[in-house]
Amino acid sequence: MKRVWILVTIFALVASFTVMAAKFSIYDWWTAGGEKQAITAEINYFHQLYPNIEIAQNPVAGGAGANMHAVIKSLIFAGLPPTTFQVHAGWEMYEYTKAKLLDPITDLWQSEGWTKVFPKEIEELCSYDGKFYAVPMDVHRANMLWYNISIFKKLGLKVPKTFEGLISVMKKIKAAGYIPLAVGDRYQWPAAMVFEEGLLAIAGPKTYDEFFEGKVNYSNPSVKKALEDFRDIMENYVNENHASLTWDQACGLVANGKAAMTIMGDWANGYFMGLGLKANVDYGAVAVPGSQGVYNLVIDAFPVPKGLSKIEKEYAYDWLKTIASVKGQAIFNQIKGSIPARIDVPTTGFNTVQVNNMKELKTDILVSSAVHGSEAPAPFVTAWENALTVVQYHPSMSLEQAVNYLNAVNAQYLTPQNLSH
Ligand code: GAL
Numbered sequence: 001m002k003r004v005w006i007l008v009t010i011f012a013l014v015a016s017f018t019v020m021a022a023k024f025s026i027y028d029w030w031t032a033g034g035e036k037q038a039i040t041a042e043i044n045y046f047h048q049l050y051p052n053i054e055i056a057q058n059p060v061a062g063g064a065g066a067n068m069h070a071v072i073k074s075l076i077f078a079g080l081p082p083t084t085f086q087v088h089a090g091w092e093m094y095e096y097t098k099a100k101l102l103d104p105i106t107d108l109w110q111s112e113g114w115t116k117v118f119p120k121e122i123e124e125l126c127s128y129d130g131k132f133y134a135v136p137m138d139v140h141r142a143n144m145l146w147y148n149i150s151i152f153k154k155l156g157l158k159v160p161k162t163f164e165g166l167i168s169v170m171k172k173i174k175a176a177g178y179i180p181l182a183v184g185d186r187y188q189w190p191a192a193m194v195f196e197e198g199l200l201a202i203a204g205p206k207t208y209d210e211f212f213e214g215k216v217n218y219s220n221p222s223v224k225k226a227l228e229d230f231r232d233i234m235e236n237y238v239n240e241n242h243a244s245l246t247w248d249q250a251c252g253l254v255a256n257g258k259a260a261m262t263i264m265g266d267w268a269n270g271y272f273m274g275l276g277l278k279a280n281v282d283y284g285a286v287a288v289p290g291s292q293g294v295y296n297l298v299i300d301a302f303p304v305p306k307g308l309s310k311i312e313k314e315y316a317y318d319w320l321k322t323i324a325s326v327k328g329q330a331i332f333n334q335i336k337g338s339i340p341a342r343i344d345v346p347t348t349g350f351n352t353v354q355v356n357n358m359k360e361l362k363t364d365i366l367v368s369s370a371v372h373g374s375e376a377p378a379p380f381v382t383a384w385e386n387a388l389t390v391v392q393y394h395p396s397m398s399l400e401q402a403v404n405y406l407n408a409v410n411a412q413y414l415t416p417q418n419l420s421h
Helices: 002-021 035-049 068-077 091-098 106-112 120-125 149-154 163-175 189-212 221-236 247-255 267-274 310-324 326-336 352-363 378-393 399-413
Strands: 024-028 055-059 134-136 144-148 179-181 259-263 283-287 294-298 300-303 365-368
Touching: 024 035, 024 068, 024 310, 035 055, 035 267, 035 310, 035 326, 091 300, 091 378, 106 310, 120 294, 134 310, 144 149, 144 247, 144 267, 149 283, 163 179, 163 189, 163 221, 163 259, 189 221, 189 247, 189 259, 189 294, 189 365, 189 378, 221 378, 221 399, 247 259, 247 267, 267 283, 267 326, 294 352, 300 310, 310 326, 378 399
Parallel strands: 024 055, 179 259, 294 365
Antiparallel strands: 134 300, 144 259, 144 283
């Protein structure tokens, strides 16, 4: 009998050691104002619900996952997967599923009834080969223009309705001595957003999708026009120090009245709120002129990597249940500037930009962002952003030369083989 008790005690000790040793280790790239507060609030809520789970949060600066994914892939290959990590639903997630680095979580989707509360399009972006692999934490909108209301009032400007109108407004703002469009492309992607959102506004959602499916290229007149406008904007209407600033520092120029506008996803809303600014009082927000009626989705999701221990997998499921709950989605998104991915979260506690986006998500045409990982494979996105940087910094390159060069990049990466998943 004594022996049995010794064995039971040893077993209990080993088990408790395993529990103690296991941590909930989470990776994200939310380090800027607004987004940092949002993830902190969610983690605090998770801690309230599961006080015994030890949490190790690992933020990797860079925005848009610029630096984080290299870290994650190395950890998984080294057999040290984090418990969960931030990933954009769609292609960015497919890179992991194609390489068999994630565990399917269809069981959880079914037991939690999530197919009833998340929109179909989002559900599709979180699944691969008929199985679910991630849970959406938010819905961001990429095609948004943010502007400083007092500069617009002072200069007697109206918010433009077309992309052409946007460029005319930029001319007036420049003449009045302000920076027309703040950009912070130290990590490249915010400049690529100027092209992506311009493309959507000028070419429309159908051509936008066809462009990333490799069906049309820069020789298409509206895509060519988007390229021409992109080069014009980057050369003539942005802050000179754009290449040394980050996205949030660019938003800071709008907040402090040095710049009149910026094109950025609605994490900018979280940034402005974090500064104590009020939507429709201090800053205005509209869909990028020309893209009204279209919602360019950016979806932050969390998966379960392969190779977790039983207890770690339990922690990962606890986290996924937390972020997918009505309360979890409200806590995070109210601060983040985005809207919940669930359709049944009440609008109370969200600001006017968010309430409007919640309404428009239901009626708009949905596309998804290439810059933010959903619309196109990652190797293409990297090559495309690099190529846009080249044409941006070489204004001496003629439009035809730029078109030919960029078409060659698209042809190399957007092949049927690379686009199959
Ligand atoms: C996006 C991400 C957003 C926001 C932004 C800037 O890719 O989806 O949640 O964090 O980067 O960091």
